[in-house]
Amino acid sequence: MNTKSTAVIAIFLIIFLPFVVSDNNDDIEAKSLDSSTIGYYQSTTCNISLFEFINENEIKELYFNNNNYADINCFGKITGVDLVENKYFVSIGTNTSINLIIQSGIWFLLFFFIPKHKESNDLKISISFFIPLIFCLQLFSEERFYSRTNILFSDTFSASNYYLLGNIVFYLLFGFMCFELLKIRYKNLLNYLPFTFLLIGTFSGMNLNFYLIVLSYFGLTSISKKNINSIDLIYLGFSIIWLFNIQSNDYFFDGDKLRGFINSNLNVYSQLFWIIVFYLTVKGILFLVEKSISYFDELLFLKNLIISGSLVVIFGLLGSYFPFFNFFNFLVFGQNKRGMKTLESIDGNTWRGFSASAESIGEFYGFIILFLFLIFFLKQKQIKPQYIILLIPIIFGLYKSNNFASFLSLILSILLILTHKYLSDKGKQKSFFLLIGMLFLILVSLFLFNSDYEYLSSELLFESTLHQGFYENPGTYENFKIIEKKMVERDLNTILLTDDNFSKASTSYRVLVDLFTNNFNIPLIPNLVGLISVISLLINRTEMWGIFLAKFDPNNFEALFGSGPQQLNEYLYGEKIYLDVPDYKINSLYLPHSSFLDFVIFFGSIGTVLTLIFVFYKLYKSENKLFAYLTIYLFINFLKSDSILYVNSFILMVVCVALVSKIKEEKFYER
Numbered sequence: 001m002n003t004k005s006t007a008v009i010a011i012f013l014i015i016f017l018p019f020v021v022s023d024n025n026d027d028i029e030a031k032s033l034d035s036s037t038i039g040y041y042q043s044t045t046c047n048i049s050l051f052e053f054i055n056e057n058e059i060k061e062l063y064f065n066n067n068n069y070a071d072i073n074c075f076g077k078i079t080g081v082d083l084v085e086n087k088y089f090v091s092i093g094t095n096t097s098i099n100l101i102i103q104s105g106i107w108f109l110l111f112f113f114i115p116k117h118k119e120s121n122d123l124k125i126s127i128s129f130f131i132p133l134i135f136c137l138q139l140f141s142e143e144r145f146y147s148r149t150n151i152l153f154s155d156t157f158s159a160s161n162y163y164l165l166g167n168i169v170f171y172l173l174f175g176f177m178c179f180e181l182l183k184i185r186y187k188n189l190l191n192y193l194p195f196t197f198l199l200i201g202t203f204s205g206m207n208l209n210f211y212l213i214v215l216s217y218f219g220l221t222s223i224s225k226k227n228i229n230s231i232d233l234i235y236l237g238f239s240i241i242w243l244f245n246i247q248s249n250d251y252f253f254d255g256d257k258l259r260g261f262i263n264s265n266l267n268v269y270s271q272l273f274w275i276i277v278f279y280l281t282v283k284g285i286l287f288l289v290e291k292s293i294s295y296f297d298e299l300l301f302l303k304n305l306i307i308s309g310s311l312v313v314i315f316g317l318l319g320s321y322f323p324f325f326n327f328f329n330f331l332v333f334g335q336n337k338r339g340m341k342t343l344e345s346i347d348g349n350t351w352r353g354f355s356a357s358a359e360s361i362g363e364f365y366g367f368i369i370l371f372l373f374l375i376f377f378l379k380q381k382q383i384k385p386q387y388i389i390l391l392i393p394i395i396f397g398l399y400k401s402n403n404f405a406s407f408l409s410l411i412l413s414i415l416l417i418l419t420h421k422y423l424s425d426k427g428k429q430k431s432f433f434l435l436i437g438m439l440f441l442i443l444v445s446l447f448l449f450n451s452d453y454e455y456l457s458s459e460l461l462f463e464s465t466l467h468q469g470f471y472e473n474p475g476t477y478e479n480f481k482i483i484e485k486k487m488v489e490r491d492l493n494t495i496l497l498t499d500d501n502f503s504k505a506s507t508s509y510r511v512l513v514d515l516f517t518n519n520f521n522i523p524l525i526p527n528l529v530g531l532i533s534v535i536s537l538l539i540n541r542t543e544m545w546g547i548f549l550a551k552f553d554p555n556n557f558e559a560l561f562g563s564g565p566q567q568l569n570e571y572l573y574g575e576k577i578y579l580d581v582p583d584y585k586i587n588s589l590y591l592p593h594s595s596f597l598d599f600v601i602f603f604g605s606i607g608t609v610l611t612l613i614f615v616f617y618k619l620y621k622s623e624n625k626l627f628a629y630l631t632i633y634l635f636i637n638f639l640k641s642d643s644i645l646y647v648n649s650f651i652l653m654v655v656c657v658a659l660v661s662k663i664k665e666e667k668f669y670e671r
Contacts, residue, residue, distance in 0.1 A: 007112040014105050015332055018098070019076040022049035030056040033081065033088055041081040041090075046074035050092055053078055054324070063341065064327035067091045068149050068205030072098060094331065096150035096205030097163075100170065103203055103334055107210055108177050110199070114192055116184045117295060123183045127220045128175025132168045134276060135213060139167060141269035142207060144252050149205040171213075178217040186218070190292040191300045193655060194308040196648040197355075197364050198315070201334040202260035209260035209647045210334060212277055215288075219280030222287040231614075232279075238607060239275045242564040245557045246271055251573040256589045257337040257356035258568075261647045266569040278565035285651060289658040296659075298626070302375055305368045306387045306394070312361065313393035316340070316353025329354065336646070351400040359641040360649050362403025363634065365394050366410040367652070370633055373414055374626050405539060409636045413629060460533035461516060463546025464509055467577045506553035506575050539640050544593035550577040551590070552601065562604035571601050595644035618661040627659040 028044050030052040031037045041048070050064075067079045074093030082089045139146055139153075146153045154163045182189070201210035248267045255262050263274045319326040319339035330338050336356040345351045355361035369391070375381045398407065465483050505513075516529040536542040553575040554563070563570060572590075579590070592598055599608045615631075622628045634643075634653050643649035 003112050007109045011106055011109050014102055014109075015328070016051075018102065019050040019092075021076065022047075022052055033057050033062075033090075035083065038081050038083060038088075041078055045079045046071070046077045046093060048078045050076055050078070053090070062088050062090055062323050064323050065089055065091045066094045066204060066327070066330065068094050068096045068099065069151050070095050071151055092327065094204060095152075096146075096203075097152055097166065099204040099331070100206065103331070104170075104174065104177075104210065106332060107199065107201065107334075108181060111181045111185060114185045115188050117187045119184045120187075122225075122291065123179055123186065123221055124224065125176065125179045127217060127224065128172060128179055130220050131175035131178075131213065131217065132171035134216060134273070134280075135171050135208070136164065136167050137269060138208065138273045139164070141267060141273050142264045145207050145254065145264040148254075174213060175217060178214055182214075182217075186288065187292050187295045189288055190296050190655070192304055193651065194301065194305040194368075196651060197361070198308045198311050199333055200260075200336060200356075200648060202336050202647075203334065204331055207255050207259055207262070207264050211647055211651065212261070212281055215284030215651075216277060216280035218284030218287045219282070222283045223280075227283075227287070232283075234610070235279060238561055238603065239279075239564075241557060241561045242271060242275060243268060245555075245561075246564075249570065249574070251569050253569055253572055255336075258589075258645050259336050260334075261566060261645065261650070262568060263564075263566045264569075266567065271564050271567065274566045275564060282654060285654045286658055289655060298375060298379075299381060302371055302383070303387060305371055306390045309365055309368045309394040309397070310390040310392075312354045312364075313397040316355070316397070317343070319354060345400070345402070350402045353397065353400065357641075357643070357646060358401040359403055359406075359637075360643040360646050362398055362401035362406045363637045363641065363643055363649070364652075365398035365401065366403070366406035366637070367630065367633065368394055369398070370410055370413055371630065374417070374629060378417060378625070403637075405640050406637055409633055413633050417629060458516070458530070458533060459542050460536050460546055460549070461509075461512060461529065463542050464512075464549035467547055467550040467579065468504055468506075468509065470504060506550055507559070508552040508554070509549045512549060541593055541640050544590070545597070547577065547579070547590055548592040548594075548597055551575045552592075552597075554601075554604075558604060560604045560606050562600065562602045562607055565602050567602060568598075591642045591645070593642060594640055595638035595642060598642055598644055615657055618657060622660045624660055627656050631656040631660055 028047040030048045031040055033041070033053075033056075067074070070079050070093030072095050075095050075098050077093050078090060079093045080091040082091075140155050143153075143155050147155075150163075152163045154161050157164070159165075196211065202208070203210065246266070246268055251266060253262065253264050255264055263270050315325065315329055315333070316339055319329045320341060320343050323341075326339055326341060329335060333354075335354070339354045340352060343351065350358040352358035352361060372383065372391070376383055462483065470483075512529050532545075533542070536545045551571055551574075553570075558570075568591075571592075592601070596608065599611065603611065615635075619628055619631060631653075634656060638644060638653070644653065
């Protein structure tokens with residue numbers, strides 16, 4: 001039996017064995033579930049295994065919940081049953097500490113399917129000893145999160161704290177596994193990047209992702225080789241500012257669909273942890289790209305994109321139809337959030353399926369199709385028919401995600417690439433794109449001329465004002481008319497004249513009101529705020545960006561340098577606003593709906609501008625058209641989505657930007 005076959009058998013045993021094991025010597029047996037046996041299951045917790053229960057019941061109309069707070073002895077067993085709106089919710093014990101071991105075991109075994117290369121001296125086993133120092137810090141810095149999700153949690157520093165000792169041993173072994181498994185495989189990892197959208201890697205019951213630990217190992221390796229540059233020094237300066245500027249609070253963010261790549265608390269230690277991990281993650285990605293260039297195979301990458309994308313749709317459909325798959329998808333693939341339980345769309349328009357975000361996964365589907373087009377048409381590479389067939393579920397997934405921005409940017413990208421291909425003469429290319437630019441400006445001007453510019457230019461501030469709750473009875477028609485009158489008269493400053501309203505308004509709202517009413521109003525040149533307002537209307541982001549303006553209330557340091565990586569705590573809960581939404585949506589997670597705005601929260605205006613300058617400079621100097629096109633596609637979509645908050649989308653973006661400057665066109669395609 002070869003290694004891969006052994007790995008497959010081991011994976012199936014790890015997945016299913018804990019849910020099969022039960023005590024056959026007791027008198028407690030599974031019974032058919034109905035209203036009369038709910039009490040039986042509530043009084044016999046931790047005695048009946050999941051598979052015993054399945055053998056006695058029709059599971060199509062059930063829903064299985066993960067009970068991560070259950071004791072170790074309850075793992076894989078029924079810990080309770082509830083009847084909610086004629087549907088049975090069955091709770092399954094999945095202790096967080098056991099999840100950590102089982103999920104890591106599954107995911108490490110999958111590394112055996114990655115081809116080997118010649119062993120190099122890049123990786124050092126000594127790096128493994130730093131992994132526990134870094135990741136045990138999170139357990140105590142985010143104590144409020146872990147005390148709620150793990151019954152074994154203890155925050156005492158003592159030799160008798162077996163929870164701490166167990167985690168130290170686990171993370172040390174994790175580092176050893178990274179060294180042993182990846183020292184002969186890490187140069188091939190880049191080709192298998194697409195599978196991060198299938199194997200998401202978030203540990204159940206934890207605010208941590210598998211890839212963050214692996215990439216931190218590579219980041220530490222990069223530092224050990226003294227790969228330090230000016231960008232590292234700038235990040236160090238930002239880090240010092242974040243740590244000295246921190247103002248701890250009692251707000252708590254459980255992570256929701258961002259779990260695994262977000263800071264749940266705001267304190268010095270959690271800030272320090274995410275500063276270190278974010279830095280090491282980026283360094284690790286860049287290290288892998290640097291070392292993997294000569295092993296990178298665009299056709300293999302495309303093959304893995306298509307397989308991963310189609311499997312995401314297939315497992316999403318299985319999870320929608322079968323509660324059994326929905327439960328195991330969450331555990332086996334490390335989903336941030338449970339997949340959808342039905343094929344019905346959210347709010348009648350989107351279906352995220354397997355993914356935590358319809359926008360993020362829609363962009364991934366578009367990325368796959370664009371990559372295929374570029375390889376097939378631009379580089380004239382042959383694609384096997386079976387992979388073309390696998391595009392069917394990917395197109396279905398893109399359709400169900402209802403990501404119009406992804407679809408439109410995909411179509412426009414293909415049209416521009418086709419045009420660029422046939423206009424091989426540089427003079428004609430420049431003339432064409434100049435003509436396109438002029439045509440675009442003319443169309444925008446005609447749109448503004450034939451539209452109510454007074455309305456278009458103020459709609460963003462109008463939305464933000466509605467959410468501030470400046471006047472009595474917010475949400476009423478009278479309140480609406482008062483604010484509408486202020487917009488028509490361009491009289492926003494008087495709203496802020498009273499001390500009460502001025503204190504209610506966020507600093508970002510006050511700055512934009514000032515820009516809109518007093519400054520930068522040059523004849524024949526659109527007001528900056530008015531232009532942003534028009535753009536937000538065109539891409540259907542006015543309401544969400546209006547909420548962002550109402551919520552984003554940074555001090556001077558935060559406006560310039562941000563709050564620190566993955567730190568949304570103050571943004572989400574610091575500024576109280578009025579939400580004109582139905583009651584069932586009042587507690588929903590209201591993100592900025594723009595990765596650029598997320599970046600502003602994390603890294604401030606200075607960090608965002610420096611990053612954009614760096615990326616656009618790399619695009620300008622690039623000799624690699626393939627990844628230049630792909631990076632631009634992602635940038636366009638990130639403008640109106642929070643995809644940068646998801647580990648897989650973040651990794652994909654950083655890899656694309658890195659490959660833009662690392663791989664030359666002629667070297668990349670001449671194999």
